Amino acid sequence: MFRRSRPANAHGFPMPAAPAAKTDVASYLSVNNIEVIYDHVILVLKGVSLQVEEGSIVALLGANGAGKTTTLKAISNLLRAERGDVTKGTIEFMGQRVDQRTPNELVRMGVCQVMEGRHCFQHLTVEENLLTGAFTRSISRADLKADLELVYTYFPRLKERRGSQSGYTSGGEQQMTAIGRALMARPKMILLDEPSMGLAPQLVEEIFEIVRDLNTKERVSFLLAEQNTMVALRFADYGYILENGRVVMDGAAQDLAQNEDVKEFYLGLSTAGRKSFRDVKHYRRRKRWLA
């Protein structure tokens, strides 16, 4: 019964050409027209498609409740634990269907999610947190140690705090712990949810620099969900904008950053200079991507 709210192409009409054209190039990660329903009743994603190329950073942008986190969780399949379900569409990683895999299998395949709000294991030390990240890999103690050192080279601050209970470390350190923990799984792709949440601008910058470093040196691809559009577009190669569970716009990061609508809706900039609040409200009401 909820299908009724879906766009016309759900009723058997051919898909618009754009996403089809993009799938010609074998994508690293491709999400094809997925629909996600929570608790059997709440339709959250209404046909989201996106591609991530190998070795790229792709930003998933949009306001609160647009479906960014849900998209990431659909890919990492953490949805099940929250009674969500992908009811339509497919998700492929390196040419394999992954939408029915467990999170454990996905981590083994190289897809690892860093959740919004860090979610460190509070009562474990920073180092123990990192070690749990390597759970899926059966490797020797020496290799484990080498991997720990690698994480510490990217996050020297974690080395200083390796023995502290992670619940008592700062927000920035927890974010680093969470990313470091994901790195310990030797992922091919990290799904990074809202890394800037609750952090000072300087720290946000630091975290994103590290993400870029990891991307270029360790060849880890990133799909990152961000509300901080300005920063995200600066570091990403490509961007998708979600609104109400649909992709409303996508393009190269520079193009999106130059786009007038993006500027106005998400960056709060406009060519007309400062407007009165009443004008903005009126203007916004008329001009929406989704009528």
Added chain:
Amino acid sequence: MNWQFFVEVLVSGLLAGIMYSLVALGFVLIYKASGVFNFAQGAMVFFAALTFVSLVERGMNFWIAVVVTLAVMVVVGIAIERLVLRPLVNQPQITLFMATIGLTFVLEGLAQLLWGSQPHGLELGIPDVPIQWLADNANINISQFDVFAGLIAGALVAGLAVFFQTTRIGRALRAVADDHQAALAVGIPLRQIWAIVWAVAGFVALVAGLMWGARNGVQFALTFIALKALPVLILGGFESVAGAIVGGLIIGASEKLAEVYLGPYVGGGIESWFPYVLALAFLLIRPEGLFGERRIERV
């Protein structure tokens, strides 16, 4: 005051406390990893003891019976996880708690259905007599069996502590206890971990069942020792293996000392309720218990 008598009371109290700890350990394991207060732990102890005793009475070799019972308990543990808890994942705590209460009755019934309901005696080969050397030299009477039980419990705890602190699975168990979602995200398979925890809890129940069965006989009343584990848990903290031990020691020692030295003033018989008073007082002062995990709050 006669110091020898005091030492006797204190030590026998501590050793009785270790026996409580054995039961409390089973609770801690499951609570730590899945946040479920497993009311059925007492029934598991009873189930294990009754199964073991019945096998031995049917002529099975002692050690083979231990191994067989252990296998049965592991299967029971995994079955509980599969059949009872897995379908209830994501349900509120109280639902899970109620499920374990139901489980208690099922296990009790099943045990008696299989093996009958008459009480059995259990002989581990360690007599419950005072250690001769101590009695001769210091005039202190301490039961050989109590010391044996203490050693077993000590070994079990040390083993579990090492397992939790240093192994990969142990670390994963603690991680799961902290944050289910994050554990899933780093690829720790929750179900596998829960099955392991229930299997280990089954093993602990077997050890506790053997000790308590040897001391009090294997009978239905064995299920009630779970109630004695409650004050131990409140004192020691629900999440701490060390807490279960220290809590057990404190409860054991204080209930015996209270009985002997305070009992006469109030007409005796305070041993059975003193631990609960102690637990109540503790709840007021330190609700997370001595070693329980403090809720970490950053400001």
